[in-house]
Amino acid sequence: xxxxxxxxxxxxxxxxxxxxxxxxxxxxxxxxxxxxxxxxxxxxxxxxxxxxxxxxxxxxxxxxxxxxxxxxxxxxxxxxxxxxxxxxxxxxxxxxxxxxxxxxxxxxxxxxxxxxxxxxxxxxxxxxxxxxxxxxxxxxxxxxxxxxxxxxxxxxxxxxxxxxxxxxxxxxxxxxxxxxxxxxxxxxxxxxxxxxxxx
Amino acid sequence: xxxxxxxxxxxxxxxxxxxxxxxxxxxxxxxxxxxxxxxxxxxxxxxxxxxxxxxxxxxxxxxxxxxxxxxxxxxxxxxxxxxxxxxx
Numbered sequence: 125x126x127x128x129x130x131x132x133x134x135x136x137x138x139x140x141x142x143x144x145x146x147x148x149x150x151x152x153x154x155x156x157x158x159x160x161x162x163x164x165x166x167x168x169x170x171x172x173x174x175x176x177x178x179x180x181x182x183x184x185x186x187x188x189x190x191x192x193x194x195x196x197x198x199x200x201x202x203x204x205x206x207x208x209x210x211x212x213x214x215x216x217x218x219x220x221x222x223x224x225x226x227x228x229x230x231x232x233x234x235x236x237x238x239x240x241x242x243x244x245x246x247x248x249x250x251x252x253x254x255x256x257x258x259x260x261x262x263x264x265x266x267x268x269x270x271x272x273x274x275x276x277x278x279x280x281x282x283x284x285x286x287x288x289x290x291x292x293x294x295x296x297x298x299x300x301x302x303x304x305x306x307x308x309x310x311x312x313x314x315x316x317x318x319x320x321x322x323x
Numbered sequence: 324x325x326x327x328x329x330x331x332x333x334x335x336x337x338x339x340x341x342x343x344x345x346x347x348x349x350x351x352x353x354x355x356x357x358x359x360x361x362x363x364x365x366x367x368x369x370x371x372x373x374x375x376x377x378x379x380x381x382x383x384x385x386x387x388x389x390x391x392x393x394x395x396x397x398x399x400x401x402x403x404x405x406x407x408x409x410x411x
Contacts, residue, residue, distance in 0.1 A: 132381035143384070150391045157395050161402035168407065184343040188336060195332040198374050202328070303375055310370045314392075316339075317359050318399060321346035 138300035146307045149270070153311050156266070157318060160259045167255065172323040174256035177247065182240045183320040186233050187312060190271075193229035194309040196222045197278070197302045200285070204295045213288050219298070220285035223278055226305070230275045237268050260319055267311060274308045277301040331373045338362045356403055364396050 136143050164171040200222035207215035244261075251258050281301045284290060290298055341362060345355050371388050372378040378385075 132385075133379055134381060134384075136380050136384045137376045147387065150388065154391055154395045158398045158402070161399040165402055165405070165407055180343065180346045184339065184346075187339045187342075191332070191335045191339060194370065194374050195328065195335075198328055306370055306374045309374075310367045313335075313366045313370065314363055314395065317342050317346075317363050321342055321351070322356055322359060322399075322403065323351055 136303070138303045139296055142300040142303050146303065149307060149311070153263075153266075153314075156259070156263050157314060160263065160318060163255050163259065170254055171256045174254060174260075175320070175323055177244075177249075178260070178320055179240060179243070180320050182236055183316050186236050187316045189229045189233045189236070190309045190312050193226045193233070194306050196226035196229065197305050200226065200281075201295075201298055201302045204285075204290045204298055205292070207290075207292050209292060212291060216285045216288040216290055219290070220282055223282040223285060227275060227278050227282065230271060230278065230305075233271055234268070234275070237264065237271075241265075241268075263315060263319060267308070267315060270308045270311070274305045277304055328373060331369050334369060335366055338366050353404065357400070360396050360400055364392060367392050 200219040203215050203219040203222060241264075244257075249257050249261075251261050278301060281298050284297065342359055345351060345359055348355065351359075368389065371392075375388075377388065
């Protein structure tokens with residue numbers, strides 16, 4: 125074994141339980157993405173025409189919001205990881221500020237998505253309108269639920285930083301929650317071009 | 324590199340802006356779709372490596388999400404590029 129590989133961790137960061145959840149989510153969303161791509165082949169014209177009804181700018185703003193929110197979460201995690209032993213309060217406070225920003229951007233995503241959904245539903249579109257909108261509503265609706273759950277997780281982590289609950293030795297909770305939030309982020313990174321742009 | 328997280332964030336934002344601009348083209352040809360899929364792959368891999376810290380992990384747990392990503396992006400490409408058979 126090389127010296128480099130001995131420096132690396134054997135298991136992914138955080139609680140392994142969250143990684144099991146992440147793997148299950150990858151399979152679920154992966155099947156949805158592939159299902160969308162192959163269903164499109166059966167009716168390319170209809171998919172392309174329906175896609176024009178989506179507001180690309182809304183999807184673009186939401187991508188920026190999630191990517192930036194993810195960055196804020198990493199900053200919170202690194203604040204805790206790099207905390208000197210005698211400055212626990214200061215570095216937990218620092219992490220809580222980053223988490224607050226991350227939650228605000230996550231909330232921005234949810235609000236923007238609610239506006240997008242209300243426009244779509246206002247146009248009389250439902251799951252049974254056509255296959256494109258069935259996939260669009262299922263994929264983005266399912267993802268919306270994950271952002272909602274991720275926001276609850278971030279709020280719990282935030283609460284713990286407010287009572288200076290994380291130490292250099294014990295911060296698995298924040299790392300696990302962050303991993304879930306990043307998963308929500310990268311699923312959207314695939315979803316955005318697939319559903320909003322590729323035609 | 325001290326500012327690696329900021330660099331990763333800038334790349335993610337830059338590639339997102341690029342994808343958005345491509346989305347405004349009336350006709351997106353096959354070449355642009357290939358570029359779009361490649362940039363999507365890069366973006367997710369950056370999140371996996373630097374935000375989720377998987378670059379510090381060895382063995383199968385380092386590669387499971389990357390293998391998932393490769394399969395998903397490849398199959399999307401197959402679905403896009405495979406000629407659609409005509410029944411006429």
